[in-house]
Every structure is written in C-alpha cells, then in structure tokens.
Amino acid sequence: MPALDARIQGPGFMSVGVSALPPVLQVACAHCGSRVARERVRAARDSFCCEGCEAVSGILRSRGLTGYYSLRERGGSLRRPAPAPQLDRSYAYLDDPAFRKLYASDAGEGALQMAFFAEGVHCAACVWLLEKLPEFVPGVRSVSLDLGSSTAVVRVPPSGSFAEAAREFHRLGYRPHPVRGTEQEELQARENRRMLIRVGLSGACTGNIMLLAFAVYGGADGSWARLFNWLSFVIFLPVLFHGAVPFYQEAWRALRRRQISIDVPIVLGIAVGAAASFANLLSGSGHVYFDSLSALVFLLLSSRYVMRRAQQGALHSTKLLHFLAPSVVRRKRVQAPPYEEISMDLLQPGDLIEVRPSEPVPIDGIVTSGRSHLNRALLTGESDPVAVGAGETVFAGTVNLDSVLEIRVQASGYATRLGAILRAIETGQGRKAPIVNLTDRISRYFVAVAVALAGAVFAWGAWSSGWQEGLNRALAMVIVTCPCALALATPLAMSVAIGRASRQGMLIKGADALERLASADSVYLDKTGTLTSGEFGVLEWSAAAGREREAERAALALEARSNHPVARAIVRHLSAKGAPEAGAIAEVHDFQERLGRGVSGRIGGVAYELRQAEPGASGTEVVLSAGGETIARIALGDQLREGAREAVERLRASGLEPAILSGDAEGPVARVAAALGIPADKTHARATPERKSELIRGEARALMVGDGANDAAALSSAYVGVAVHGGMEVSLRAADAYLARPGVGPVLELVTAARESMKVVRRNLAFSLVYNVIGGGAALLGWVDPLFAAVLMPLSALTVFVSSIAGTRTMRRALR
Amino acid sequence: MSVITVMLPLALLLGFGFTAAFIWMAAKGQYDDLETPAYRLLLEEEPAETGSQRKA
CATH class of the missing domain: 2.70.150.10 (Calcium-transporting ATPase, cytoplasmic transduction domain A)
Incomplete structure (x- = not known):
C-alpha cells in the first residue's frame, strides 16, 4: 500500500480532481511540478509537463520506487526539481578503457569509482533514489551522492559498466556528466580537513580550560589555583602551537608585504597575552588569560572555517557548470x-x-x-x-x-x-587590482591606536601607581582590545549573505566580490544574451490591411517546410500567437526553397513568396508577397528580454548608471538602447573583446554584466563582473558572481544583497569598536582582570553573531 | 577536595579521548560533506517499505 499512498499524497494534490476545476487553472506536472501546457493536461490521471517526466514517473512506479514522491514532500528541497531529460545517448564512452584511465579511480576492495555531476539533483528524495541504484542495476556496487555539489560517486567492480549506471541516472531524470577530480580540489579538501581539526582541537581545549578557569574564578586558591593554572597552560599549548598557526602565517604574510591586516593585532594580542600569562604563572602572582586567548582562537577559526565553506560552496556549483x-x-x-x-x-x-x-x-x-x-x-x-x-x-x-x-x-x-x-x-591576465577590504583598512588604524594607548596606559599607570601596575594595565589593555569581534564581523556577515544568495541562484565567489558589488556606481550591460534573449525572433509583423489572416496562414504554411533560422523564428512566432487553427497547416504546391533567398509555393492557386529583403540598418527583414503584391513585412532579430526595461530602470533608480557594451552591429544595439532609454554616448557597439576590456578598465567602479566568451576579458578586468544565466564556462570563471536565473533582473537583487550585507558588516564593526572602547577604558582604570576579559570577549562575539544572523529587514525580504 | 584528584584526570582523559576521535574522523574525511547526511537521516525507515514493494 505505501506505494499507492505515496502517489496520492505526493504529487497527487496537483492532479486529483483536475476535471472538476476550471480549465484556466494551472496544472503542475506530477513528476517535477512545472507548469503543464494546456494540451497535455489530462482529466482523470496525473498530468506531465513532458515525455521525459512521464517516462521517469512510469519507471519509478514499475520499480516500486514511488517512495520518492512522499519523501520529496516531507524532506524539503534545496532547489526546484526540473523536467526530466529524454534518454538520447548511450554513454558507451564511459566504458572505453582510455576514458576510464582518465576519469575512473581505484575505490579499494577491487572496485572502480567515477564521479558524476548529476544534473537536476535537488532534494532528499534524489539522494534516496540514486543511492538505491545498486538494487536495480546489477553490477553497481554503491552510489553516494553529495547534495551540496550534486556529485554522485558510482562504484562498480572492474568488470562492471559505468555506462549502464549512467543510462539509469538519465532514465531517472538526472543527466550525468562525468567529472574528473582536479589536484586543486584535493588540496582544498585536505586543507579543509586540516582547518576543521584546528577548529575542533581549539574548541576542545577552550572548553577544558574554561572548566579549570571557572574553578579559579569561583574561589579556588593556593596550591589548587596554581595547579589549575598550570593545567590550563598545558591545555593551552596545542591552541598556541597548532590552532593559531594560520594567524601567524597570515600576519607574517601581511607584514612582509608591508601591510597591516586584521591578523596582525590578533597575533599581537595572542603573543602578549601568552607571554604575560606565562610570566605571571612562573612568578605565581598576577593574572593568567589562557581561557580568553583560547576562546579567541576558537571563535576566529570557526568563523573563518564557515566563511571558507560558504565560499567554496558557491564556487563549487559554478565550476560544475562546465557541462555547458x-x-x-x-x-x-x-x-x-x-x-x-x-x-x-x-x-x-x-x-x-x-x-x-x-x-x-x-x-x-x-x-x-x-x-x-x-x-x-x-x-x-x-x-x-x-x-x-x-x-x-x-x-x-x-x-x-x-x-x-x-x-x-x-x-x-x-x-x-x-x-x-x-x-x-x-592565468590571470587582466586581473583587477586587489582591494583592501574594510576590516583590514580599519585594522591599520587599530594597531596604531592600540599600541599608542598601551604606551599611554603604561605611562599613566606607572606615574599613578608604580611601574609594575603600569605594565600590568598596559598588558591587560593589549589583551582585552584584541579585535576578536572585529575579526568576526566581516566573515560572519558575509558567509550568511553568500549562503543565502546561493540558495536564490546567485553565486558570489567571495567576500571581495561582495564588497565590490556594494560599492559599484555604474553598470555596463552586454546586449546579446543578457538584455536580449540571444535568439533570433520576430520583432515586428506588419501586414496589409484586411489580409492579416491570409498572411499568417501563408507564412506558416511556407515556413513550416523550411529549416532556416528565419523560417523557424516565424513558425515559433505564429504558433505562440496560436495562428494555426486546430493545428491545420495549409497544403503547398510547387514548394521551392532557394538558399539565402527565401521560399515560394502555391497555396489555393495563389503564388506566395517569402523573400529576404536587402539587409538594411535595422537588421533582417522578410517580405511576403502574394501574386507579386507585398502583403506583409516581417522584421526579425534578437528580442529584448521580458522585464529588461523595468530592470534597467530599477538599476538606474538604485544609483547604477546603465550603459551598453556590445560586440554586435550598430543597428541592433541602437535599437535596444533606444528601447531601454540609454543615451547614445553610453552605448558602445562593435566592441571587440579587447575593446570591451579596455573600456571597462577605464571605469573606476563599473559593474560589468555579460554572458559570452567575448565578455570574459571585460568581466575579469572590470571592478566587478557578473555572468548571467546561459553564459559560457569561460565567462563564469572570469566573473565574480554568477546568476543562475536569466536576464538582468537578478542583477539588482544581487547588488541589493551585497549592499545590505555591507550594512551588516558596518554595524558589526561598530558594535565591536564599542566593545573595544569599553575594554580599553576599563584597562585604563585598572579594572581588567581575567574574569572581565572572559566575559567581555564572548559577549562581543555573541553580539556580532546575532547581528549577522539577523541581517537587515531589506535583506530578509530580498533573500529568504 | 579529594574527589577532585579522581575527577580531574578522568575529565581530562575523557576530553582527550573525544578530541582524538574527532581528529581521526576529520582526517578521514567524515566531515567533507556537511549537507547530504542531514537529508540521508530522513531515509532511515525506507528499506523495509521498499522490500515489500519489490515483491509485489
């Protein structure tokens, strides 16, 4: 029974009782949930959007795998399911020994493994379905799916067939693309593990040190206090010599470039804190700060790890789009x-x-x-x-x-x-000049201020209560103002933004890109494929008065017999208009197609001809004549995308001055510019890739939006480059962000998200500076002891954390 | 306070043990995929169900 059950409660809500509903209501595909075209809607049974989905649904039912639907309902989904592709290839090449040598690797236990990017994987049900493969495809040992990167690793015995598994993937609606692991990815995975170990180790040590420190705060004294402090010190050593190593490396790298990054004050704080605490431990008097220092390292490492994973998540998906x-x-x-x-x-x-x-x-x-x-x-x-x-x-x-x-x-x-x-x-030719991020800009002043203040505190403390006390206060100052919250402020806010954006189909490659997106002041738009659909279509259809129906009928009848792009555009246009009444296409006699000229034929005794007019300024035009008399003129070209005008208008309203940068001829570019209200001096036609790149480099803060290979150089040399849906791999690699939805509409969303996240970053920075001022003030007055530091630091980190998660109201609306 | 002479080493030993286990797991790549296991959890009850279906 569960199978039937699943069918009804799974996709069923879309199909049950369809016949009783008015026909205008949209029907969702019983397999993928896409909208079903009117002529495919069936009254009594499930309706499917395409043959592919229907086939997959049939397979699932025949194999008793309908649990897929109920799981999908329960499990929640990462992405929307997509219509299933039809099986159109054999995948035999997967078993070619030469191919295997390149793509397959040894999985141990006498098995071979190959990784596939499974197009269309989106939810828990997909995991269930694909990992079940060994049950119904003999010869497959196991399948394990990584949902985040849509990668399935298939293991077969050496005699087994990857092709068979791939065909089954395809039949189930996930088009498989073999992927070869690169060395860089392996390095990345290993680095991730190393970093996670640092995080975990620091976390464990922090917890244990806190337990011991708590006993001391609670009143343990004498030999017990000494024991606890010594134990804290021992547990602190792994944090100091293993956990915090990345900060030393980063700080050293920055100093060698004669720069100050946020790591410099962090290392200063850690070093001073550890040295002072150790000295005090030996002398048996004064404060030890091992708990605060290890908590600092742990918090910072965690935030960097989270940031790294968020960034890699975004990059991973883009990289895998290479099947373009x-x-x-x-x-x-x-x-x-x-x-x-x-x-x-x-x-x-x-x-x-x-x-x-x-x-x-x-x-x-x-x-x-x-x-x-x-x-x-x-x-x-x-x-x-x-x-x-x-x-x-x-x-x-x-x-x-x-x-x-x-x-x-x-x-x-x-x-x-x-x-x-x-x-x-x-190889990074034409790479943009790096920007110094906001946190590092602040930390330059921060170090100077903190060191100057420490000096002042020492002087004032020494003058008022002796040099010993002065030194203590100065050390406490450096420790308590160690910019923990400051260092957390940016990565936390940005990883939240990058994570949310990637769920909305906006992949941002890194923190840098986010900061650039927020500060861009003009936008250069590629025309073909970005502002327009990039496909040839009918722009204008003007028929002689009274002969509209005749023109449509004749054009359809003639062009339906041709394969020329013009003919296909006209047929598409007419069928979208619903021109063929009940699908009837008139009969044509003496049909002739002359290459590069047009088509002609007789319909109902009248000689019709569709002829391509001499190419004019406005692009391609076709003339339809009946018995030598012109009855219709059809202009064809690249069509503006739906909503492009509004999107450009909104970009302008948000302070980004739009301009067009296209490699196409003047005619079509001017037409699009006029439709969008972009002035001629902001419109560049016939731009070669080099010209595009040069132009965009001249703009200090230009956002470049494009899709093609001819945009790639410009995308990479622009202040910030955004590749749009349907683009080529090369443009995706060159860009700083990628939009998985077509058109320019999402560009504004992306910019809004970036601006809002920078607002959060600034708010976080403000919070952390307030905490530092409080800490600094307290140190000046000599109030700082280990307990004070142990309370202040987590409190500031917590504030920043909550602020980052909460985001802003606009951001919550834009990126849910 | 004498109980602490037992508890303290015990607590530290426990902490050490779990940290070692964590490092071992991380090094083996158990935490490489942080997303799918959350979904895989939902699939626990399935095997019995499909077993009966396959017979039918």
Missing part, C-alpha cells in the same frame, strides 16, 4: 555504426565529428559536409545567425542551428580560440 561545453562528441568511424560517442578528451586533430542541430560546436575545425547556420552570439556577441557550408572554418563556442554538419577537427580544448580566452582568464 559538451564533454561528448560523435566521431565518425570507418566501420558500422557510422558514429561513436567519445569523450572530448580523447579527440584528435583530423578526426571527423558530427554536430546536430541545436548542439554547440565543441571544437575549432573545417566543415567537410553539410550546410547550416551558426549562432555566434556567445563567442562574438553577434545576434544574427551566420551561414556556413563546406570548406568554412567554425569555432568552438558557437551553436549549430538548423542542420547536421560534419566537421574535421583542427583544434580542441585549450588549443581552440575559446580555449585561448579561457587560458588567459585562468
């Missing part, structure tokens, strides 16, 4: 079957590969057969499709639009034009 470039290609073979799937890594120059319509071109090469159009928007920013035929050179990073191309590989990977850009980004 296809990792698998179809290579032509001499024997049957004519094509085999192989990994990009194994492709050699001279190989022949096949690229189907709507697939990206994975390499640089020469077309050997086929004729098609390419969308080069991501590589160059051009919005109009470009025709290619045999003998012409094509580049990685373009997308094949209408028909199959066979291409001879000339260069792949880093050897391509795209690869060269990627390498330039990786």
Whole structure:
C-alpha cells in the first residue's frame, strides 16, 4: 500500500480532481511540478509537463520506487526539481578503457569509482533514489551522492559498466556528466580537513580550560589555583602551537608585504597575552588569560572555517557548470555504426565529428559536409545567425542551428580560440587590482591606536601607581582590545549573505566580490544574451490591411517546410500567437526553397513568396508577397528580454548608471538602447573583446554584466563582473558572481544583497569598536582582570553573531 | 577536595579521548560533506517499505 499512498499524497494534490476545476487553472506536472501546457493536461490521471517526466514517473512506479514522491514532500528541497531529460545517448564512452584511465579511480576492495555531476539533483528524495541504484542495476556496487555539489560517486567492480549506471541516472531524470577530480580540489579538501581539526582541537581545549578557569574564578586558591593554572597552560599549548598557526602565517604574510591586516593585532594580542600569562604563572602572582586567548582562537577559526565553506560552496556549483561545453562528441568511424560517442578528451586533430542541430560546436575545425547556420552570439556577441557550408572554418563556442554538419577537427580544448580566452582568464591576465577590504583598512588604524594607548596606559599607570601596575594595565589593555569581534564581523556577515544568495541562484565567489558589488556606481550591460534573449525572433509583423489572416496562414504554411533560422523564428512566432487553427497547416504546391533567398509555393492557386529583403540598418527583414503584391513585412532579430526595461530602470533608480557594451552591429544595439532609454554616448557597439576590456578598465567602479566568451576579458578586468544565466564556462570563471536565473533582473537583487550585507558588516564593526572602547577604558582604570576579559570577549562575539544572523529587514525580504 | 584528584584526570582523559576521535574522523574525511547526511537521516525507515514493494 505505501506505494499507492505515496502517489496520492505526493504529487497527487496537483492532479486529483483536475476535471472538476476550471480549465484556466494551472496544472503542475506530477513528476517535477512545472507548469503543464494546456494540451497535455489530462482529466482523470496525473498530468506531465513532458515525455521525459512521464517516462521517469512510469519507471519509478514499475520499480516500486514511488517512495520518492512522499519523501520529496516531507524532506524539503534545496532547489526546484526540473523536467526530466529524454534518454538520447548511450554513454558507451564511459566504458572505453582510455576514458576510464582518465576519469575512473581505484575505490579499494577491487572496485572502480567515477564521479558524476548529476544534473537536476535537488532534494532528499534524489539522494534516496540514486543511492538505491545498486538494487536495480546489477553490477553497481554503491552510489553516494553529495547534495551540496550534486556529485554522485558510482562504484562498480572492474568488470562492471559505468555506462549502464549512467543510462539509469538519465532514465531517472538526472543527466550525468562525468567529472574528473582536479589536484586543486584535493588540496582544498585536505586543507579543509586540516582547518576543521584546528577548529575542533581549539574548541576542545577552550572548553577544558574554561572548566579549570571557572574553578579559579569561583574561589579556588593556593596550591589548587596554581595547579589549575598550570593545567590550563598545558591545555593551552596545542591552541598556541597548532590552532593559531594560520594567524601567524597570515600576519607574517601581511607584514612582509608591508601591510597591516586584521591578523596582525590578533597575533599581537595572542603573543602578549601568552607571554604575560606565562610570566605571571612562573612568578605565581598576577593574572593568567589562557581561557580568553583560547576562546579567541576558537571563535576566529570557526568563523573563518564557515566563511571558507560558504565560499567554496558557491564556487563549487559554478565550476560544475562546465557541462555547458559538451564533454561528448560523435566521431565518425570507418566501420558500422557510422558514429561513436567519445569523450572530448580523447579527440584528435583530423578526426571527423558530427554536430546536430541545436548542439554547440565543441571544437575549432573545417566543415567537410553539410550546410547550416551558426549562432555566434556567445563567442562574438553577434545576434544574427551566420551561414556556413563546406570548406568554412567554425569555432568552438558557437551553436549549430538548423542542420547536421560534419566537421574535421583542427583544434580542441585549450588549443581552440575559446580555449585561448579561457587560458588567459585562468592565468590571470587582466586581473583587477586587489582591494583592501574594510576590516583590514580599519585594522591599520587599530594597531596604531592600540599600541599608542598601551604606551599611554603604561605611562599613566606607572606615574599613578608604580611601574609594575603600569605594565600590568598596559598588558591587560593589549589583551582585552584584541579585535576578536572585529575579526568576526566581516566573515560572519558575509558567509550568511553568500549562503543565502546561493540558495536564490546567485553565486558570489567571495567576500571581495561582495564588497565590490556594494560599492559599484555604474553598470555596463552586454546586449546579446543578457538584455536580449540571444535568439533570433520576430520583432515586428506588419501586414496589409484586411489580409492579416491570409498572411499568417501563408507564412506558416511556407515556413513550416523550411529549416532556416528565419523560417523557424516565424513558425515559433505564429504558433505562440496560436495562428494555426486546430493545428491545420495549409497544403503547398510547387514548394521551392532557394538558399539565402527565401521560399515560394502555391497555396489555393495563389503564388506566395517569402523573400529576404536587402539587409538594411535595422537588421533582417522578410517580405511576403502574394501574386507579386507585398502583403506583409516581417522584421526579425534578437528580442529584448521580458522585464529588461523595468530592470534597467530599477538599476538606474538604485544609483547604477546603465550603459551598453556590445560586440554586435550598430543597428541592433541602437535599437535596444533606444528601447531601454540609454543615451547614445553610453552605448558602445562593435566592441571587440579587447575593446570591451579596455573600456571597462577605464571605469573606476563599473559593474560589468555579460554572458559570452567575448565578455570574459571585460568581466575579469572590470571592478566587478557578473555572468548571467546561459553564459559560457569561460565567462563564469572570469566573473565574480554568477546568476543562475536569466536576464538582468537578478542583477539588482544581487547588488541589493551585497549592499545590505555591507550594512551588516558596518554595524558589526561598530558594535565591536564599542566593545573595544569599553575594554580599553576599563584597562585604563585598572579594572581588567581575567574574569572581565572572559566575559567581555564572548559577549562581543555573541553580539556580532546575532547581528549577522539577523541581517537587515531589506535583506530578509530580498533573500529568504 | 579529594574527589577532585579522581575527577580531574578522568575529565581530562575523557576530553582527550573525544578530541582524538574527532581528529581521526576529520582526517578521514567524515566531515567533507556537511549537507547530504542531514537529508540521508530522513531515509532511515525506507528499506523495509521498499522490500515489500519489490515483491509485489
């Protein structure tokens, strides 16, 4: 029964009683929850948004795995589920020995393991489903899924098949992409573990020292007090010589660059505190501060660890988006079957590969057969499709639009034009000047003030109550003003912001990026793919009076028979308008398609022709004529995204002056600028990647938003760069933040989040300075003893912690 | 105060033991993934349920 149960309470609420509801109501897909198109809604049964989801749901039911739905309802979700992809590949290349050598590793106990990025993993139910794989795929030993990075590690015996497991992943709706662990990641993981050990060790020591210190505060004296203090000292040693090491390293690094970072006053505090306490311990008189010092180290280490994990979480997801470039290609073979799937890594120059319509071109090469159009928007920013035929050179990073191309590989990977850009980004060419973050700016003054004050306290104490007392007060001053809360203020606030933003599909690469985002004052927007959809579409449709229906009918009938990008745009436009009544497409006689010119044919005895007009300033135009008489003119081009105008308006209102920076021709750029109300002097067309980069470098505080490879250099040299949804890997790497949602709308949200988190940082800094003033004042008057320090420090840390978690009201609204 | 001569070493020993266990676990990578185990917890009851379904 549980299976049936799950079906009803799981996705059921969307489907039960659909027939009784008015047809306008939206129906959600029983598998993924997406909206179901009207014609797919079924009255009595579950409705699905696509074939893929229906197939997955069928598989789940037939294998008795419907527990997936009930779990998903209960478990809560990280992300929204997505419609399931259809099985369109064999994954045979996964079992190719050459591929295995690159991607698989020894899992011990005679098993091999391979890691996959599982696209679409989003909740506890996904964990359950994928980790159950060994139960119904014989030959798979185990699967373990890491939800945070959507990575599944599959283990099989050496004779087993990764392809079979991958096909099952795909069938269940998670498209798998093999990932190769890099050395850098391993180093990172090892560093994480080392850091966690420091945190844990410092925490344990702090707890034990506090117990002992508490006894002393509580009144233990004489030999007991001495024993407890000595024990505290012994337990403090691991903190001093292991836990706090990162601070020494950081402080040393800063000093060597002749800079002061926040680590310098921290190390000063720790060193003075430890030395003074040890001296007092030996002499048997005076205060020891081991408890406060180890608590300080523990709190600071924890906040840095949390910050590190939050940052890595954001970076991890971006990095894994590398499947934007296809990792698998179809290579032509001499024997049957004519094509085999192989990994990009194994492709050699001279190989022949096949690229189907709507697939990206994975390499640089020469077309050997086929004729098609390419969308080069991501590589160059051009919005109009470009025709290619045999003998012409094509580049990685373009997308094949209408028909199959066979291409001879000339260069792949880093050897391509795209690869060269990627390498330039990786090696840090055109990297921006580093900014000194707010905390470090403050700590410069902080050290000076603290040292000066300590000197003053010593002088005043020595004058009023003897040099011994003066020294004690000065030491207490340095210890109690050690900027614990100050050092916590930034990482806490920022890791909260980065974590929340990443749940909203805004991945921020680090604290630095957040600070830059908050202080940008102008925004440069790429046009193609950012402000516009990057796809060819109908912009304007003007038909002669009284002949509107005829024009639509004829255009649809003719263009439905063609594969040209213009034809496909027109068909898309008309079907979106609901033009084909009941799906009827008129019959065409004598249909003719002339390459690069247009199509013609006779419908109901009338000769119609759709002809491409001479390219004018405003882009592509198509003329429809009936018996020689023009009855409609259709303008085509790249369409402005929905909401782009409002988004740009809101950016302007928030103090970011918008400008356009595009690699496209003047015509389309001017059109978009006019629609958005951006003045001509803020509009730059035909900008090469170098020009973009140069222009943006000239702006002190410009936020650059882009998606393509041609934006990458500009994104990395801008004050702050944001890559938008649908962009290329190279632009993601170059940018400081990435938006997983399309369009420019989320840019404002991102900036708002950054500004609000900087407000929290400033508030935190203010709190911590207040505490330091209190501590400093108390030290001046000689009130500071270990108990005072032990209360003040956690209290200030707690204030900062609560302030960070609470955020601001605007931030809570923007990022829930 | 004599009880403290027993309690103190005992407490310290306990603390030391758990710290050592923690270091061992962290070094083995048990804390590498902090997200999935929270969800995996929800799956505890499942095996019996699916077992009966698979027969059907």
